[in-house]
Amino acid sequence: MVRAALRAAADPAETLPVRTSPRSKSGSGRQQAPAENKESSKYRHPVLKEEFQSLARAVEEVSGADDDLSDSPEHDSDQSSSLSELGESEGEDLVAKPRKKAKVEQLSKTKNPAQARKKTPVKTPAVKKGRTAAPKSARKATATEEPTAQAQDASADAADEEEDADQARGTKRKRKTKAEREAEAMPLAIRTANLKMYVGAHTSIAKGVENAITNAIHIGGNSFACFLKSQRKWDNPSLQDTNRDAFKQHLITHKYDGLNHIVPHGSYLVNLATENPELQKKSYDAFIDDLRRCEALGIRHYNFHPGAAGKAPMPEAIGRLAANLNRALSETSTVIPLLENMAARGSIIGGRFADLQAVIALIKPEYKSRIGVCIDTCHAFAAGYDLRSPEAFRATLEDFDRNVGMQYLKALHINDSKAPFSSHRDLHQNIGLGFLGLRAFHNVMNEPRFEGLPLILETPCERPDPSDPKRKKTIDDKGVWAKEIKLLESLIGMDADSEEFKNLDRELSEQGREERAKQQLLYDKKIQKEEKKLATERKKGQMSVRDMFGKGKGSQKREVSSLTAEGDSEDSAFSELEDDELT
Numbered sequence: 139m140v141r142a143a144l145r146a147a148a149d150p151a152e153t154l155p156v157r158t159s160p161r162s163k164s165g166s167g168r169q170q171a172p173a174e175n176k177e178s179s180k181y182r183h184p185v186l187k188e189e190f191q192s193l194a195r196a197v198e199e200v201s202g203a204d205d206d207l208s209d210s211p212e213h214d215s216d217q218s219s220s221l222s223e224l225g226e227s228e229g230e231d232l233v234a235k236p237r238k239k240a241k242v243e244q245l246s247k248t249k250n251p252a253q254a255r256k257k258t259p260v261k262t263p264a265v266k267k268g269r270t271a272a273p274k275s276a277r278k279a280t281a282t283e284e285p286t287a288q289a290q291d292a293s294a295d296a297a298d299e300e301e302d303a304d305q306a307r308g309t310k311r312k313r314k315t316k317a318e319r320e321a322e323a324m325p326l327a328i329r330t331a332n333l334k335m336y337v338g339a340h341t342s343i344a345k346g347v348e349n350a351i352t353n354a355i356h357i358g359g360n361s362f363a364c365f366l367k368s369q370r371k372w373d374n375p376s377l378q379d380t381n382r383d384a385f386k387q388h389l390i391t392h393k394y395d396g397l398n399h400i401v402p403h404g405s406y407l408v409n410l411a412t413e414n415p416e417l418q419k420k421s422y423d424a425f426i427d428d429l430r431r432c433e434a435l436g437i438r439h440y441n442f443h444p445g446a447a448g449k450a451p452m453p454e455a456i457g458r459l460a461a462n463l464n465r466a467l468s469e470t471s472t473v474i475p476l477l478e479n480m481a482a483r484g485s486i487i488g489g490r491f492a493d494l495q496a497v498i499a500l501i502k503p504e505y506k507s508r509i510g511v512c513i514d515t516c517h518a519f520a521a522g523y524d525l526r527s528p529e530a531f532r533a534t535l536e537d538f539d540r541n542v543g544m545q546y547l548k549a550l551h552i553n554d555s556k557a558p559f560s561s562h563r564d565l566h567q568n569i570g571l572g573f574l575g576l577r578a579f580h581n582v583m584n585e586p587r588f589e590g591l592p593l594i595l596e597t598p599c600e601r602p603d604p605s606d607p608k609r610k611k612t613i614d615d616k617g618v619w620a621k622e623i624k625l626l627e628s629l630i631g632m633d634a635d636s637e638e639f640k641n642l643d644r645e646l647s648e649q650g651r652e653e654r655a656k657q658q659l660l661y662d663k664k665i666q667k668e669e670k671k672l673a674t675e676r677k678k679g680q681m682s683v684r685d686m687f688g689k690g691k692g693s694q695k696r697e698v699s700s701l702t703a704e705g706d707s708e709d710s711a712f713s714e715l716e717d718d719e720l721t
Contacts, residue, residue: 326620327358330627335583336361336399337552337626339595339619347377347435348384355392357620361399361592363441363551366431369405372420377431385435396436399592401476401512401549404428404442410462411445411455411487418458421445426466432473439548439592441476441512444487444497453496456487460500467505476512476548481520481564489521489562491541498546510548513538514596515582516567517551519574522560526574531581549592552582552626554650556657565657568597569622571650573657576629576643583629593626595619 338359341350347366354362367374389396405428408421425442432440447455463475477497483489487497494511501509515525523537524530538544554572557563570576582588599619600612632639 325356326617327624329358329360334589335630337593337623338362346381348381348388351388351392357616358623363401363403363594366402366428377434382434397438400437401439401441401592401594409445411447411459413450422462429466429470429473433470439474439476441478444477447485456496460497464502467508474508474510476510478512479514479517481517482562491538495541511542511546512549514551516553516555519555519559520557520561520563525578528581544587551596552593553596558658558661561661566596569625570646576646580629580634583626595622
């Protein structure tokens with residue numbers, strides 16, 4: 139074979155030999171292949187065989203890629219840019235199967251293996267399901283321009299990296315069978331009908347905003363929240379008509395009320411209270427774009443973080459926030475923005491119910507019916523509003539009604555708290571495992587004034603990886619939300635003094651005991667450190683401990699902090715995302 143290959147390299151007219159039998163006594167031991175087998179004989183050469191198989195795989199992968207890419211506007215834009223960057227010869231081959239076939243046939247007719255190796259085009263990156271691969275240089279440039287990836291795309295990117303690693307090792311990934319795909323599509327829990335409490339979770343919009351509905355069905359949710367685009371970057375593709383129409387059709391088909399039980403979440407970047415002109419413009423543009431998406435999708439409520447004053451006085455910041463809200467309300471017609479209460483204080487707007495009331499007071503009378511509030515149970519608890527006992531729960535609601543008004547409450551975020559009471563730390567925990575405890579959520583689920591409102595879980599949806607002996611690694615498991623939805627629904631009408639409730643409360647409390655002890659220790663150490671620092675400052679006559687914690691005369695002077703210094707960033711299920719996704 140080696141000598142034959144050398145002769146073929148010298149004489150392109152000579153074809154590669156085919157070994158058909160042991161060396162014969164009468165001749166050279168070689169036999170010319172029949173004419174009808176000439177094409178197949180060429181692929182027995184190891185180099186050509188590898189190239190042919192590589193091209194064949196590319197054709198097979200491309201044949202099923204277009205349908206997946208068409209599901210999402212973001213994928214549509216990525217596809218067009220990737221194809222243009224690949225160049226004319228490679229980009230056209232990705233979308234034109236006849237040309238790819240012609241390229242394979244042209245390669246099969248090459249008689250010189252050395253020549254074939256030389257003329258073989260650069261191997262095109264494999265096309266992943268639901269996305270089009272771009273050259274490494276393009277991916278590198280994109281990473282430089284957008285250092286933070288979409289949360290809803292995080293799982294897809296991880297899968298792509300794993301697939302790339304398998305290809306580098308020469309490992310062929312096994313495709314999921316039809317039975318496996320059907321099993322994954324089966325709901326983890328069936329939606330409970332005829333309830334007055336509409337419990338759901340924050341779902342991914344990966345591959346299209348309409349998939350938020352599919353994912354809500356998957357966990358048995360009767361309400362849901364979602365992002366309408368990437369929440370961690372300013373520039374996003376516009377909402378495509380196909381996705382809008384699919385979303386509306388899903389609402390009808392699956393009987394979700396877009397006017398009352400869907401609450402999209404705003405971008406973390408938006409700060410309508412900032413005094414920075416450039417940031418204020420970016421924030422408003424992103425905010426109004428989301429409001430218009432809500433109206434296009436038939437959604438009435440939209441939740442967002444009020445923002446931060448920064449170094450500016452709080453009244454001025456609240457005035458800027460209200461002015462931007464009035465402007466946005468004048469440019470829309472039906473959507474209702476919901477101010478979310480926050481865990482931190484200082485320059486963060488929303489840490490006190492009075493902050494929310496101050497914003498609403500500045501909304502023009504003609505728009506008063508189009509402003510609302512979303513209460514986050516974790517944020518409220520961390521900010522110093524107790525919900526644990528029936529008495530404390532009633533007192534908190536009375537405080538809210540007195541300062542804001544129950545008529546403005548349009549939605550709730552249902553989260554336990556990893557951090558202790560009044561810690562001003564935004565750390566979400568699973569229901570019953572945190573410092574709030576199951577009794578607080580029994581109060582929530584049996585409050586008549588919450589009937590008909592969307593109750594949205596933002597709890598972590600991971601569980602320990604069984605393959606990790608140290609149990610430090612976690613894996614994503616939407617079954618956590620499915621179980622928590624059923625848990626919350628089971629609390630409706632349950633007697634809090636019954637053995638059933640007490641046993642359930644003890645079981646969940648024990649599961650979270652270790653984490654609570656850890657967080658309590660961290661909090662105590664932080665307080666001790668601050669007290670030592672304040673003791674030194676007290677000698678200089680600057681501030682007392684009572685002033686620091688809002689109980690002295692000096693508490694009227696707010697601490698200076700930035701939006702990004704909000705105690706701790708949200709430790710919720712969707713804060714890593716993604717692009718579910720969006721995911």
